[in-house]
Amino acid sequence: MTFIIGLDPAQLRDWSAIAVVEMKYTAADAAKPAHFRYELVAMNRKQGLPYDRIVEWVINVINKPEFNQGQPPVFLLDATGVGVAVKDMLRAKGVRPKAITVTTGEATTRVGPEFHIGKARLIGKFLGAFDAGKVEHNPNMPIWPQVEREMLSFRAEMSAQGRVKMEAESGENDDMLFALAMCIWYGEEILRGGKRL
Numbered sequence: 001m002t003f004i005i006g007l008d009p010a011q012l013r014d015w016s017a018i019a020v021v022e023m024k025y026t027a028a029d030a031a032k033p034a035h036f037r038y039e040l041v042a043m044n045r046k047q048g049l050p051y052d053r054i055v056e057w058v059i060n061v062i063n064k065p066e067f068n069q070g071q072p073p074v075f076l077l078d079a080t081g082v083g084v085a086v087k088d089m090l091r092a093k094g095v096r097p098k099a100i101t102v103t104t105g106e107a108t109t110r111v112g113p114e115f116h117i118g119k120a121r122l123i124g125k126f127l128g129a130f131d132a133g134k135v136e137h138n139p140n141m142p143i144w145p146q147v148e149r150e151m152l153s154f155r156a157e158m159s160a161q162g163r164v165k166m167e168a169e170s171g172e173n174d175d176m177l178f179a180l181a182m183c184i185w186y187g188e189e190i191l192r193g194g195k196r197l
Helices: 051-062 083-092 119-131 144-153 175-191
Strands: 002-008 015-026 035-047 074-078 098-103 108-111 114-118 135-137 154-158 164-168
Touching (some): 002 051, 002 175, 015 051, 015 175, 035 051, 035 144, 051 083, 098 119, 119 135, 144 175
Parallel strands (some): 074 098
Antiparallel strands (some): 002 015, 108 114, 154 164
16 A cells, blocks of 8 residues: 655645545455555645645645555655745755656656656546546545536647647636646556556
8 A cells, every 4th residue: 555645736826735545456356357546535725825834734744644654655746837946845844755747748757756747648647547447535525526526627629739738627726636646647657667457
């Protein structure tokens, strides 16, 4: 079992979001083949937090005993835009996130603990796992209806130049979707190493 924590930080007027996913492996038995699954165990979002408060918030989540069972959690940070400043502030506090910079396209590059990943690939990995029934959640989680709303309002459009543009509909948010998608992408593509079970 591995806990993966994803943070999508935002400017003061916007929402910052944290998702905590437990990645579980189930060995094969007579009825089912071996498989990985992801359980969303916690999620929250807050609006109007200055960067130092975002840093305090995520450090408190990372240090919760329930997410440190046997090994520390994997901590992912959306380092796109304002995430650069949050990353620097976290590092000053001794926290070393795996920084993810979201780019256009589908390519993924890695330099040490930092990743540059195309938005289409990030969202595609999440949707593939979700559609395959690998992402589990408690339907009574108070914030889940908002997560569903974000998923339903997220759109992909093809530009005249043949590029895919992915974003929330006007007036909607995608902060929780991205926090959760980072966790699933990391589990599927990095922790599993692309292996299929």
